[in-house]
Amino acid sequence: MRFIATLLLIVFFSSKALAGTLSVTVRSTDGKPVQDAVVMVYPGGQPTRGPITFPWPYRVAQQNIQFTPFVLIVPVGAEVAFPNLDKVRHHVYSFSAGNKFELKLYGREENRTVRLPTAGVAAIGCNIHDQMVGFIRVVDTAYAAKTDAAGVATISDVPSGSVVARVWHPYLRAMKNEKTLATTSVGNGTTRETMAVELRPQGGH
Amino acid sequence: MFNRLQTKLTVLYAGLFALALSLVAVTVYLAIVGNAQQTVRKELTATGTVFDRVWALRTQRLQDGADLLSRDFGFRAAFATRDAPTVESAITNLRQRLGLDLAFTVSVEGEVIGIDPGQLDLEKLWTALDGETGAQGVFVVNGAPYQIISAPILSPNLTGWIVFAARLDRREMQALERLSAIGLEAQVFDRRGQAWITDSITADTPRLAVFVDTAIRDKAGKPSLLKGKAGESLVLVKPLKSLSSDSAAALVLRYPMALAMAPYRPLMAGVILVGLIGAALVAAASWALSRGLARPIMALDDAARRLQRGETVHVTVQTQDEIGRLADSFNHMATEIRDREAMITHQALHDEETGLPNRRALEREITTRLAQVVPGQHVVVSATGLDRFTFVRSAIGYELATQLITELGARIGLISPETFIGRLTTSTLCVVGTHDDVETTLSRIEAVLTGLEAPIRVRGELVDIHMTVGVATTIPGGPDAPRVIEQSMIALDQARAARRKVMLFDPVAYGDPSGNLSLMSEMLEGVANGALFLNHQPKLDLRSGRITGVEALVRWKHPTRGMMRPDLFVEMAEETGHIRALTDFVLTQAIADQKALRAAGHDVLMSVNVSGRLIDDAEFADRAIDLVAREGARVCFEITETAVIGNPDVALGVLDKLAAAGIPVSIDDYGSGLSSLAYLKQIRADELKIDKAFVLKLEAGGKDALLVKSTVDLAHSLGMKVTAEGVETREALALLQLMGCDIAQGYHIARPMALEPLTTFLEGWSIDMPTDVEAGTLKHA
Numbered sequence: 005m006r007f008i009a010t011l012l013l014i015v016f017f018s019s020k021a022l023a024g025t026l027s028v029t030v031r032s033t034d035g036k037p038v039q040d041a042v043v044m045v046y047p048g049g050q051p052t053r054g055p056i057t058f059p060w061p062y063r064v065a066q067q068n069i070q071f072t073p074f075v076l077i078v079p080v081g082a083e084v085a086f087p088n089l090d091k092v093r094h095h096v097y098s099f100s101a102g103n104k105f106e107l108k109l110y111g112r113e114e115n116r117t118v119r120l121p122t123a124g125v126a127a128i129g130c131n132i133h134d135q136m137v138g139f140i141r142v143v144d145t146a147y148a149a150k151t152d153a154a155g156v157a158t159i160s161d162v163p164s165g166s167v168v169a170r171v172w173h174p175y176l177r178a179m180k181n182e183k184t185l186a187t188t189s190v191g192n193g194t195t196r197e198t199m200a201v202e203l204r205p206q207g208g209h
Numbered sequence: 210m211f212n213r214l215q216t217k218l219t220v221l222y223a224g225l226f227a228l229a230l231s232l233v234a235v236t237v238y239l240a241i242v243g244n245a246q247q248t249v250r251k252e253l254t255a256t257g258t259v260f261d262r263v264w265a266l267r268t269q270r271l272q273d274g275a276d277l278l279s280r281d282f283g284f285r286a287a288f289a290t291r292d293a294p295t296v297e298s299a300i301t302n303l304r305q306r307l308g309l310d311l312a313f314t315v316s317v318e319g320e321v322i323g324i325d326p327g328q329l330d331l332e333k334l335w336t337a338l339d340g341e342t343g344a345q346g347v348f349v350v351n352g353a354p355y356q357i358i359s360a361p362i363l364s365p366n367l368t369g370w371i372v373f374a375a376r377l378d379r380r381e382m383q384a385l386e387r388l389s390a391i392g393l394e395a396q397v398f399d400r401r402g403q404a405w406i407t408d409s410i411t412a413d414t415p416r417l418a419v420f421v422d423t424a425i426r427d428k429a430g431k432p433s434l435l436k437g438k439a440g441e442s443l444v445l446v447k448p449l450k451s452l453s454s455d456s457a458a459a460l461v462l463r464y465p466m467a468l469a470m471a472p473y474r475p476l477m478a479g480v481i482l483v484g485l486i487g488a489a490l491v492a493a494a495s496w497a498l499s500r501g502l503a504r505p506i507m508a509l510d511d512a513a514r515r516l517q518r519g520e521t522v523h524v525t526v527q528t529q530d531e532i533g534r535l536a537d538s539f540n541h542m543a544t545e546i547r548d549r550e551a552m553i554t555h556q557a558l559h560d561e562e563t564g565l566p567n568r569r570a571l572e573r574e575i576t577t578r579l580a581q582v583v584p585g586q587h588v589v590v591s592a593t594g595l596d597r598f599t600f601v602r603s604a605i606g607y608e609l610a611t612q613l614i615t616e617l618g619a620r621i622g623l624i625s626p627e628t629f630i631g632r633l634t635t636s637t638l639c640v641v642g643t644h645d646d647v648e649t650t651l652s653r654i655e656a657v658l659t660g661l662e663a664p665i666r667v668r669g670e671l672v673d674i675h676m677t678v679g680v681a682t683t684i685p686g687g688p689d690a691p692r693v694i695e696q697s698m699i700a701l702d703q704a705r706a707a708r709r710k711v712m713l714f715d716p717v718a719y720g721d722p723s724g725n726l727s728l729m730s731e732m733l734e735g736v737a738n739g740a741l742f743l744n745h746q747p748k749l750d751l752r753s754g755r756i757t758g759v760e761a762l763v764r765w766k767h768p769t770r771g772m773m774r775p776d777l778f779v780e781m782a783e784e785t786g787h788i789r790a791l792t793d794f795v796l797t798q799a800i801a802d803q804k805a806l807r808a809a810g811h812d813v814l815m816s817v818n819v820s821g822r823l824i825d826d827a828e829f830a831d832r833a834i835d836l837v838a839r840e841g842a843r844v845c846f847e848i849t850e851t852a853v854i855g856n857p858d859v860a861l862g863v864l865d866k867l868a869a870a871g872i873p874v875s876i877d878d879y880g881s882g883l884s885s886l887a888y889l890k891q892i893r894a895d896e897l898k899i900d901k902a903f904v905l906k907l908e909a910g911g912k913d914a915l916l917v918k919s920t921v922d923l924a925h926s927l928g929m930k931v932t933a934e935g936v937e938t939r940e941a942l943a944l945l946q947l948m949g950c951d952i953a954q955g956y957h958i959a960r961p962m963a964l965e966p967l968t969t970f971l972e973g974w975s976i977d978m979p980t981d982v983e984a985g986t987l988k989h990a
Contacts, residue, residue: 131282137363137365137366
């Protein structure tokens with residue numbers, strides 16, 4: 005068992021011998037860490053071919069009249085589940101181009117899924133509760149992650165070489181709410197990058 | 210300007226009242242203005258507050274509408290899916306429902322639905338919308354300010370904005386104006402670049418724009434005063450929120466002060482009217498008062514002037530005050546002045562002793578009559594002298610003599626009531642009359658004189674009076690009053706001298722005394738320029754029959770008056786003190802002539818006339834003696850008689866000196882005038898010249914011959930030679946020769962002649978003496 009584990013580790017490391025890690029810290033202009041920023045890396049500037057899977061569930065729950073998580077990264081064509089954990093009913097919709105859907109009034113525990121066919125953003129809201137806003141970032145690259153509470157997103161196993169990396173945040177004050185990182189290549193080991201972004205204030209939405 | 214008391218008082222009182230009233234009016238006006246301003250300020254501030262509320266309410270209403278639409282699911286779906294027709298129909302629907310001016314959407318990508326993007330500055334609008342959730346404020350659309358309300362369209366993220374706009378136009382402002390209690394004027398200004406723009410333009414707009422700019426910059430929250438072309442107004446500037454940060458807008462509330470003052474206008478007019486009426490009343494009252502004060506003063510002033518001119522004045526003042534008393538005093542003064550003046554005039558014109566008019570009054574009367582006479586009439590002035598008045602006066606006393614004169618004046622007045630009688634001198638009355646014919650008048654005077662001379666009874670005593678009258682007449686243009694009086698006095702003297710009762714002034718006999726002095730200076734000039742010269746009259750020695758001497762006689766040929774009578778100018782020279790100069794000339798010339806005669810071989814004694822007034826002049830004698838001695842001349846001084854020898858001691862000394870110097874002295878014109886035996890005794894002379902008055906009548910025999918004979922004897926006995934003057938006939942010459950007279954002089958022998966004829970005369974002299982026979986026998990030619 006231990007052997008297998010050691011072997012697996014060896015395989016794991018050896019198979020990743022030609023890959024590096026990109027760690028991006030996103031901060032706002034006033035120096036505070038920005039959570040829920042999506043970092044997308046395109047090795048060689050190309051989207052990933054073949055199926056993409058992410059280790060987190062493709063699921064946006066409605067809980068306490070909030071979308072959880074606030075930002076979800078899913079690959080193109082993923083089936084996203086919208087379980088209602090509240091006692092009230094919700095009417096979830098997205099008017100985003102390519103990923104338009106509407107889940108009319110449904111109640112607790114009802115599990116609905118929506119396939120999101122287009123890379124881009126699906127801004128989701130609830131027609132009943134205006135304050136409920138969530139974002140699903142539909143990506144066409146396997147190398148994507150969102151920043152944690154410390155504003156850090158770590159993407160492993162990025163093939164060494166030139167990359168195009170972008171940072172997106174639903175409120176980022178920029179075209180399409182995204183900015184391109186200064187990093188143009190990833191070597192072995194960890195490449196660290198910090199980005200300062202300006203966010204639109206969201207009070208009152 | 211204010212040289213009248215009345216004007217001064219009126220102006221002073223009315224002016225003071227007007228001043229006080231003006232102060233009151235100004236105070237009232239200022240209070241009113243302050244009050245009105247205060248009211249307007251409060252109202253403006255209140256209106257400003259109301260406006261804030263109105264603005265907020267409207268904003269809220271618009272906002273509500275915008276929010277409603279922005280949250281509509283269908284609308285959001287249409288907007289998110291770019292369903293432009295649906296979106297446009299939705300906002301048009303809402304715009305109509307809410308009565309909005311404009312409603313449109315702007316997407317986050319900058320797409321506009323519902324309005325032509327060319328009408329607005331999209332970039333500025335987008336920036337403003339993006340900069341703030343629910344951005345609102347004033348924004349210019351299509352050149353006009355709008356109130357903009359926006360609401361974000363969330364689906365669920367921000368995809369765009371709904372924009373509602375209400376135009377801030379005149380209609381909107383009028384709605385606001387109606388909210389105010391006072392009729393203020395509302396206006397919106399918005400800044401574009403540096404300029405403040407408004408849609409309602411008036412003459413005051415540029416000024417107002419500057420005012421707004423200043424107020425916004427100073428953040429002035431209170432109304433303040435603006436002086437515009439249309440008058441003052443109070444202005445409150447309320448900044449309006451501008452949608453875009455780089456522009457600004459303001460609500461301007463304005464209220465003209467004229468409107469605020471309007472309610473007070475009747476009050477002010479009332480104050481001014483009352484003031485004017487009051488001022489007029491005060492002016493009228495002070496005019497009346499001061500007239501009451503000034504009129505008596507003016508009357509007094511006028512009276513004083515008339516008094517000055519010598520008029521009789523009386524001022525009537527009714528009042529009992531100071532002015533009344535002043536008028537009384539003035540009247541008293543005027544009366545007293547008049548009385549005193551009358552007294553002084555009387556004194557000035559009347560003789561104090563007799564009360565008769567005096568000389569000044571007479572002169573005045575003559576002048577008056579001269580002004581009134583008709584041509585052909587004369588003013589006749591008769592100086593009526595009381596003869597021997599001094600005797601009468603010493604006999605009866607001063608007082609009675611004066612009474613006598615008074616009585617006499619009254620008597621003349623009775624006889625000739627038309628005459629004016631005055632007193633000229635102590636003893637002379639003067640009668641002034643106006644008459645047609647002088648001769649008749651003289652006759653009349655002579656006729657009435659007898660009656661006048663009747664004895665006058667003075668204090669019971671009869672006093673004999675004798676009078677002489679000197680008459681002078683004048684006509685306008687003739688001698689003036691003083692002159693004619695003087696002439697009448699001279700006529701009186703002339704009458705007395707001629708021993709006549711009445712005599713008319715004889716100007717010829719009188720000569721012209723005023724010409725005398727100038728005549729004397731002309732005489733002195735004549736001495737220098739040869740107008741004065743000597744003629745010599747030979748003197749015949751009756752014993753030898755030879756011409757032994759000549760008498761140097763001075764002659765004057767006046768350049769304009771011709772030959773002057775020697776007795777006239779010599780006498781005048783004596784009277785005026787020029788005789789010494791004249792005698793000096795005669796003596797010097799005589800000595801010169803004697804020299805000339807000597808040169809021609811004729812040695813004659815020069816007789817020079819010396820005035821008796823010079824005989825006591827030692828200096829003259831000294832000089833004469835000196836001259837004679839120096840020239841070796843042979844002269845005889847013929848001393849003219851004189852009444853008194855001023856200084857007998859000096860005269861005797863002089864005569865002694867002359868004798869010592871070998872200058873014989875002759876007594877001239879003996880027998881006439883004042884010569885007396887005492888005179889002969891006093892003057893020690895070498896010769897006596899018998900006056901021609903005796904010699905001329907010698908042939909007639911009688912007294913004259915006896916006098917001459919006895920005089921010759923008297924002279925001889927006193928050791929003097931005798932010369933007879935005025936020998937004009939051979940008979941006279943013979944008689945004189947018989948009488949023992951030494952020398953003869955006269956026309957029978959020769960007239961006075963100049964030097965040259967004299968020389969000729971002397972050359973040819975021969976005479977057949979009448980008495981070379983024995984005494985008593987006469988040869989007859």
